[in-house]
Amino acid sequence: MTAASSAAGRLPRVALLDYGAGNIRSAQRALEHVGAHVEVTQDPHVAVEADGLVVPGVGAFAACMRGLNAVQAPRIVGQRLAGGRPVLGICVGMQVMFERGVEHGVDAQGLGEWPGTVEKLEAPVLPHMGWNTLEIPEGSAMFSGLDADTRFYFVHSYGVREFPLEADEYIEYPRIAWAEHGPSRFIAAVENGPLWATQFHPEKSGDAGLALLGNWVRTLA
Known part of the structure; x- marks a missing residue:
């Protein structure tokens, strides 16, 4: 039994x-490694009722949104977050949490959980592919146990x-991790109550990525 197991002795259901559109199998293996019981699913009921939901993503923003709409993801994510139930977005799965994406001349609507636009990075070399450090926010549960020299694996040209979003005294402001590629500074991760998301791939980021996924799975108990 792992540290992520619940007090009742069962593994958190993810x-x-x-x-x-997603890095399904590598994400599944990484989550299972840190103590989750993972079910790959298109079933809205399973997605809503699980302890945690992971929204992966690889490819173009608009194409991912078409796939997400086909499996009722806007309703699933909205219903979970309304009930304070954890959701983790990875790569394009993070990007779709924003209002819109502009890619290859296509302007597509996202899930709108956060304000902001996904657009092409301004850098001499794209895609941004490889390992990079982050500006980790203070008090982050997502990056607990990880330091400023920790590197994560990125593969993307848009961000x-x-x-x-203006600060509000009644609402906790999201904790945002930033990264840089060339002259572009972009959002690398967001931690916002039950909604966590990463532009990088934790499932491809070795021990650091497993530590982050373990931090998330422990919130599900």
């Missing part, structure tokens, strides 16, 4: 949303370069 639904890994399969909508035709969110601004987070146009």
